[in-house]
Amino acid sequence: xxxxxVIEHDRGTIASASLGVLTAxxxxxxxxxxxxxxxxxxxxxxxLSTVAAQYGATVVHQAHHSALTDFGPEAWGEAVAQVVRKxxxxxxxxxxxxxxxxxxxxxxxxxxxxASMNCLEFDSSFTGAQxxxxxxxxxxxxxxxxxxxxxxxxxxxxxxxxxxAVESPASASNVVHEVELNDSxxxxxxxxxxxxxxxxxxxxxxxxxxxxxxxxxxEAFAPLEELAGLLGGVVGCSRAVTNNGWRNHTDQVGQTxxxxxxxxxxxxxxxxxxxxxxGAMASKNILAINTDKEANIVTKAGYAVIGDLHKIIxxxxxxxxRRRG
Amino acid sequence: MNILVCVKRVPAPGARIxxxxxxxxxxxxxxxxxxxxxxxxxxxxxxxxxEKHGGEVxxxxxxxxxxxxxxxxxxxxxxxKAVLVPITESDWDPxxxxxxxxxxxxxxxxxxxxxxxxxxxxxxxxxCGYQVGIRVALKLGRPMVNGAKGLDIEGSVAKVxxxxxxxxxxxxxxxxxxxxxxxxxxxPRYPTMKGRLASKxxxxxxxxxxxxxxxxxxxxLQRPPERVSNTQILGTGPEAASAVVDLLEELxxxx
Numbered sequence: 001x002x003x004x005x006v007i008e009h010d011r012g013t014i015a016s017a018s019l020g021v022l023t024a025x026x027x028x029x030x031x032x033x034x035x036x037x038x039x040x041x042x043x044x045x046x047x048l049s050t051v052a053a054q055y056g057a058t059v060v061h062q063a064h065h066s067a068l069t070d071f072g073p074e075a076w077g078e079a080v081a082q083v084v085r086k087x088x089x090x091x092x093x094x095x096x097x098x099x100x101x102x103x104x105x106x107x108x109x110x111x112x113x114x115a116s117m118n119c120l121e122f123d124s125s126f127t128g129a130q131x132x133x134x135x136x137x138x139x140x141x142x143x144x145x146x147x148x149x150x151x152x153x154x155x156x157x158x159x160x161x162x163x164x165a166v167e168s169p170a171s172a173s174n175v176v177h178e179v180e181l182n183d184s185x186x187x188x189x190x191x192x193x194x195x196x197x198x199x200x201x202x203x204x205x206x207x208x209x210x211x212x213x214x215x216x217x218x219e220a221f222a223p224l225e226e227l228a229g230l231l232g233g234v235v236g237c238s239r240a241v242t243n244n245g246w247r248n249h250t251d252q253v254g255q256t257x258x259x260x261x262x263x264x265x266x267x268x269x270x271x272x273x274x275x276x277x278x279g280a281m282a283s284k285n286i287l288a289i290n291t292d293k294e295a296n297i298v299t300k301a302g303y304a305v306i307g308d309l310h311k312i313i314x315x316x317x318x319x320x321x322r323r324r325g
Numbered sequence: 326m327n328i329l330v331c332v333k334r335v336p337a338p339g340a341r342i343x344x345x346x347x348x349x350x351x352x353x354x355x356x357x358x359x360x361x362x363x364x365x366x367x368x369x370x371x372x373x374x375x376e377k378h379g380g381e382v383x384x385x386x387x388x389x390x391x392x393x394x395x396x397x398x399x400x401x402x403x404x405x406k407a408v409l410v411p412i413t414e415s416d417w418d419p420x421x422x423x424x425x426x427x428x429x430x431x432x433x434x435x436x437x438x439x440x441x442x443x444x445x446x447x448x449x450x451x452x453c454g455y456q457v458g459i460r461v462a463l464k465l466g467r468p469m470v471n472g473a474k475g476l477d478i479e480g481s482v483a484k485v486x487x488x489x490x491x492x493x494x495x496x497x498x499x500x501x502x503x504x505x506x507x508x509x510x511x512x513p514r515y516p517t518m519k520g521r522l523a524s525k526x527x528x529x530x531x532x533x534x535x536x537x538x539x540x541x542x543x544x545x546l547q548r549p550p551e552r553v554s555n556t557q558i559l560g561t562g563p564e565a566a567s568a569v570v571d572l573l574e575e576l577x578x579x580x
Contacts, residue, residue: 010491071494073459073470098489101448102471105456109463114420114540117448117455133544138453143342143351144547145452151540157455187468187502192495203490207578231578239338242512249509250488255338255450256362256508263578275338275450281552285576287569293558300554303572307562315563319570320579 001128002037002059003029004089006080007052008100011070012044014051017095019165021158022055024122025093026168029056032090032128036170037061039083041076042068046174053172055165060172061087063179071099072189077106079179084111084153086177090128094157101157108155115155116147120162132156140255141281142274160259161282200234202251207233208262208283210253211241212276214269214290214309218246223313224268230320236260238270254279268309272297289313326380326478326500328371329433329440331426331458332364332399334392335451348545350415351451360395363446367506369513370476371444372403378478381405383433383440387426389415393529401516401524408433408530416452420539423460429534430465442483443503447471462503470496471505 005025008015022038029036037059038052049060063079080103084092094104096118108115116134118141123133131150137159138145149156202208209228211221221235228235236253237246253260255275265283270276272288272295280286281300288301289309298304305312336342336356343352360368371382384399386392387410396407410429417425434440443465445458455471462469474493475486478500485496485504498504516524559568573579 010489015490071489074468098447098472098487101455102459105459105471106463108456109423109460112420114418115454115456116541118453131540131542135547138546139342139451140453141549143344144549146544146547148542148544149540150542184466184468187498188470188496190494191497193489193492194495195492196490231573233578242509245512249512252509264573264576273338274341287559287572288556298556300552301556302554303559304556305559305561305565305569307565311563312565312569315566316569319566320573323570 001034002087002089003032003034004084004087004092005036005038005052005057006092006094006100006103007038007040007045007048008095008097009040009045009048012047014048015095015097017097017100017160019055020163021093021095022052022057023166024158024163026056028091028122028126031124032126034090034128035059037087037089039063039080041079044069049172049174054167054169056168056170057172058170060174062174062176064176065179065181067181067186067189070190072185073102073106074185074188075181076103077110078181078185081107081110082179083177089153091132091154091156096157096160104155104157111153113151113153113155114149116149117157118159119156120144120159140275141278161261200232202234202236202253202258202260205234205260206263207231207266208236208253208260209233209266209268210236210238210270211268212238212270213240215241215246220310221247223310223317227313227317230317233262238276267297267301268313270297271295272300326375326378326441327383327438328374328380328442328444329383329385329430330364330367330371330399330404330444331461332368332384332386332395333361333446333449334358334386334388334395335361335449338362338450344546344548348547350546358391358394360398361446361450362508363448363506365513366508366510367444367446368399368402368404369511370506371442373511374476374478383408385426385429386410387412387417387422396529397524397527400527401520402514403520406530407527408532410532410534417536418539418541419454419456419460420541421536423457423464424536425534426457427461427464429532430461432532439501441500443467445503445505447505447507458503458505465503467501467503468498469503469505470498473504473506474510476504476506476510
């Protein structure tokens, strides 16, 4: 009887989303009157037991196999599935990241159990015996779905950024599991990795200057590039821009692009369709520059300038340069 | 090489999605429908691979009768064959969907030989379940990775590129394999006149299939609380530049 948190890590470095998962799993365990346990995959993650204990895990299951040196969705799924099978936790919670969803889906497929992804809330009267009611995000968060996970072991992932990580130290014992992995799960390991060039990315930039259909062309992004450069930020865009071939998809903010959380999001010529909004809504401040004062993005933004972005953006850059002397 | 692409009919992205009064579904009265964005890219990727390496693309969907429209869209951009697995509901749960699709794929393969690749979208735009492709791949005994932002064929191996926080990961999957594709892998083409004609003529195969009801039950849909902001208008036109820079200073992003 336990709630099991699946720790996501990259070659031994814990993913920050794992801390929210540990916190949410602990809260649920307390509510159910059971204990928080955690599982790590690969010997390179053994050291993360201390992090799990810091968040209240009393048992950390360490899945070991000589092949588990880097991420491999099928091998990770199989390793976690074997730990789940042995321990029968009532709830298993994974991270709501690309890897997290994938591992929980692999576990679900292997154990033929239902899985509910991107959960935002769990039923506060859940004790472990009945089906687990959850609220999960659909449409990238623009609709919510109340649903029920009906199985002896409930598999879920947690929508990212919904649970703040709060420590609650416990003393944990480690249990090593020598998992068995057959050839069928060996083909999907990371074989090679081209490391990202150091620098700010869309997901981590403090300032994002984004353009939409209103920018008009690929060339017309130059003033946005200039402003982003002056503020140490990066340029983003809406799906309309990517579809027009003006910018690469790696710059796209939204449900099918990148979720951002900058100090300020400067949205230029973007109407703010819901699929764009869900990617931008975690921004601490939003400044919309738009000709239409009724545009969705303007009504949702904290600040707005009404007018032609092609005149306004160069004027802002000019003012920045003037003040810097 | 023969490629199967599994797609889903979803309301067109960008539209405001309204919930029916009973909260059990989406009000489709004023909605346009499309192929879910990741899968639209999966179809494009399959067509590009076949153009390069030969073979043909088959597209499959499990959905209402109207989903035939999405299959024909896929044919208009280069798919050769289309298979509809009709259901009377708008959606099945992920376990049931996967079981039904896997069984149809097995029948198709018993009749015509194995698909070298079975492609899916990373997740459907509407239900965002992140699991049907993974469940189907396991049932078919194919290696599977999700999140592909690049896919090339090198001999008998599918080379997948995928983004992570650390960089670009490379996976090498022996074929036959299954891969979940993400938007951004390519820019889907528009149909040509020839494609449009082909899409009208194509014979859509209807194959009934079943699956047992799974353990994830939708109770009802809700709209999240609207964010209402008391938007502060800093000004109109270029004259607002000074107020903008004041704000940037105040927020500490302009130093």
